[in-house]
Amino acid sequence: MQRLSAIVSGAMLASSVSSRLVETSLSIFASKGTFSTFSNRKGNQNFQKEAVRSDFLKWVSVGFFRAYMFATGFTPLQPKPLESIMDIGRAKNKSPEDLASIWDDYHLGRGHIGASMKAKLYRLLEQRAADCQYFVIPLWRGSGYTTMFAQVKIPHMMFTSLEDYKARGTQASPYLTVCHYTEFAESKGLVLIRGDVVFTSKLNDSEAEWLLKTAQSFYLNDSRFKLVECFNKQTRDFEFKDVLRALDMPVL
Numbered sequence: 001m002q003r004l005s006a007i008v009s010g011a012m013l014a015s016s017v018s019s020r021l022v023e024t025s026l027s028i029f030a031s032k033g034t035f036s037t038f039s040n041r042k043g044n045q046n047f048q049k050e051a052v053r054s055d056f057l058k059w060v061s062v063g064f065f066r067a068y069m070f071a072t073g074f075t076p077l078q079p080k081p082l083e084s085i086m087d088i089g090r091a092k093n094k095s096p097e098d099l100a101s102i103w104d105d106y107h108l109g110r111g112h113i114g115a116s117m118k119a120k121l122y123r124l125l126e127q128r129a130a131d132c133q134y135f136v137i138p139l140w141r142g143s144g145y146t147t148m149f150a151q152v153k154i155p156h157m158m159f160t161s162l163e164d165y166k167a168r169g170t171q172a173s174p175y176l177t178v179c180h181y182t183e184f185a186e187s188k189g190l191v192l193i194r195g196d197v198v199f200t201s202k203l204n205d206s207e208a209e210w211l212l213k214t215a216q217s218f219y220l221n222d223s224r225f226k227l228v229e230c231f232n233k234q235t236r237d238f239e240f241k242d243v244l245r246a247l248d249m250p251v252l
Helices: 019-028 096-107 119-129 162-171 205-220 222-233 240-246
Strands: 112-118 134-141 144-153 156-161 176-181 190-197
Touching: 096 112, 096 190, 112 119, 112 205, 119 144, 119 190, 119 205, 134 205, 134 222, 134 240, 144 162, 144 205, 156 162, 156 205, 176 205, 190 205, 205 222, 222 240
Parallel strands: none
Antiparallel strands: 112 190, 134 144, 144 156, 156 176, 176 190
16 A cells, blocks of 8 residues: 555645654553454444445456355454543644644554544545445565455455455455544544554555555545446456556556
C-alpha cells in the first residue's frame, strides 16, 4: 500500500511529533492498554452473511476456481472499544494533527497498525463499500506476488489470501483485520484506524500497512474504483492484469 499515498493524499493525517510531545501525550491512552483481541463469533454473527458470487472466482490468472461462500464462518476479531484504548476526554483537547500523530506513534512496535483518515474520505469509503464489498490485491513478494482477498464492510475490513481460502474454504482465517473508529469524525473531522495482524508468520506489519493503504486507494481514487466496481458488478469482464498494471506490477 505504498507509493499510493499520493493517490489518497490527505487520507492519512499521520505526522511525526517530537519525542517529548509523544511521551507527554501518550498518557491519553488507557494504562491497561494491551491490545488483546479475541474471536467473538456470537457478537459478529451479522458481520457478513452475503456469499461471494461464484463468478468472482473465475480468473485463471489467480488459479482459483472454488465457488464456496467466503464469509460464512469467517469471523473478524472483536475490536476493542476506543475508550478501552485511550482516554477520550483528554483526547478531545488535542488537535486533529496531534491526535493522528500520537495514535500512529502509539501503535509502533506493538504488533498493530495505527493510521487515520479524514472523515469526508471515510464517508466516501463507506458509500462505495456499501455495494462493492470485495476486491483482490496482489501483494508483491520478491519475484512474484500473493493474491489477497479483501472484504470491506465498514467499519471493518478483512484480508486473507486466495490460496489460503483455496485450501481451507469457509474455514480460512483473516490475515489482517481493520477497524475504523468514528468518535472524532464530527468534532475533528478525523477517523482513527487500527489494524491487527492475525498471523505474523504470513503477514508482517509493513505488508499489512501496504495492504490497508492500497485498499484505500482502490476505493478512494475514482479511476481505480472502476476496477472495484467491475469486480463486484461486472465480474465476467474483470481482468486481474488491470489491477497489476494499476500498481505498476509486472503481468506474470
